Amino acid sequence: MTLTSRSLPFPPARLLPSLALLLCLALSLPLAAQEHTAVIGARASLEPWSDPLEALGTLRADESVTLSATVTEIIAEVNFRDGEVVEAGQLLVRLEDGEEQAQLRVTQALRDERRNAVERLTQLQSRNMAPRADVEDAQAQLRQVQAEIQALEARLANYRLRAPFGGRVGFRNVSSGALVTPGTELVTLDKLDVMKLDFSVPEVYLALLEPGLRLTARSVAFPDETFEGEVASVGSRVDPVSRSIAVRAELANPELRLRPGMLMEVVLQRSPREAVVVPESVLLPSGDRQFVLVIDEDDGNRLERREVRVGERRTGQVEILEGLAPGMLVVAHGVQRVQEGDRVELIGIADDVISIREILETNRDAGDA
Incomplete structure (x- = not known):
């Protein structure tokens, strides 16, 4: 049997270069048309950090008194x-003090009379015309009247x-x-420009308590505001029943909004330090290990998967003990859609000024336009 080109299972040799060129173009088109995944970044920053210790406290006026009759x-x-x-x-x-005022005027008149008598006897005694004993008696009587005046003035103060x-x-x-x-209560008076905040903490934290330790306090009356203060003194005894120790802090209250008796949520700032801080959303957990995706801005925004060691956490933020340096850029939004080695499109950097939601809304509005 004679084989022809029509019966062969592959194309003729003259068509092979064209097919090879079409295959190469087909393979290269997706790569050329592929777009980088859009992500939002966040920079690792060096910020004041501390380990929070929470408690409940009650406010007291810096000075408080009830004036009574x-x-x-x-x-x-x-x-x-x-x-x-x-x-x-x-x-x-x-x-009403009319009677006491009258008694005071009578005594003052008597004082003037006694004073004049002392002056006359002193002049006579200087001429040897009056005994010295009379002068001393007159002076004693004058001092007695002066004491009575002081007693009346003290009573008038009441x-x-x-x-x-x-x-x-x-x-x-x-x-x-x-x-x-x-005993009749007439008016209460409170000094409110500085408030005392009394609360208790477990005795296990006694070694960490000292005057000057910073704290923040919040109240349901002002849910959007945080008040700052510091520990003024630590109690001298531990409660044997609750095994806690009393602490007194001071809060500035220049606008006089805080009032005695208010319940405050207290957060003590233990072990204050400078720490590398990133948003909690950048973490990629893998078992007991934590990773982040670092954006290499010098290599076309290529991603590098890096292991980090985390410390304490607070709302929306985490302390990085090892693995990141201040200023490094990491993926904060879109971490599940990218992997190490990818190049990404950075559509924004979230920080204290602009949030991830605001960046997303801005880019969505730009896309709609």
């Missing part, structure tokens, strides 16, 4: 309004209630004309 008398004046901020020494309540320190008064529950007796 010490004598039985009628109120003559009330010189404050509910919730008013007053200064130290400001007159708040004045009681008829005027002044603010012992600057702060904010409470509700006004008394009125002019009301009769008060010793």
Whole structure:
């Protein structure tokens, strides 16, 4: 049997170069048309870091007092309004003191009389016309009257209630004309520009507690705000029942929004340090090991899979102990769609100013346009 080119299982030799060229073009087209996967990056940054210790605390005023009457008398004046901020020494309540003022004037007149007597006897004694004993008796009587004046002035102070320190008064529950007796509460006064925060922590953390340790506090009354302070003192005893120790911190309150009695969520900043920090979304767990995808900007955004050792975590962030240096760029969004060796398209870098969601929304709007 004679074989012809039509009966052969492969094309004629003259067609082989053309088929080879078409095959090469077919294989090269997908590679040329392939696009780099879009990802969002984040830079490893060097930030202050600490190990949080949480507790619940109660606020107290820096200074707090309830002013009460010490004598039985009628109120003559009330010189404050509910919730008013007053200064130290400001007159708040004045009681009727007409009788005491009259006694003071009588005693002052007696003092003037005794003083004149001392001066006359002193002049006579200088001329040897009066015995020295009379001069000494007159001087003693003058000192006695002066002491009585001081006693009257001290008693008169009880008829005027002044603010012992600057702060904010409470509700006004008394009125002019009301009769008060010793112990009657007239007004409360709190110094609120600095607040004391009392809380307890387990005794196992005693070695870490010291004055000056930084903390943050939050309240349900101001859910979007964090208040900063520091430990002022540590209790001298451990509670034998709860095995905890009392701690007192101080919080600045310049706007007077915090009030005594408020419940605060406290976070103590233990072991403060500088740490390399990245978003938690960059981690690729593999068993007990953690990896990240580093973007090599000098090699066309090629990815390198690198093992890291992580430390403490906080909301949305993780501390990197080994494997990354500050400033390195890693994949923060899109880690599941790429692998080591890929080149990627970097559509944005997430940081404290712009989030991953904002970057995605911006690129989606740009695509729609």
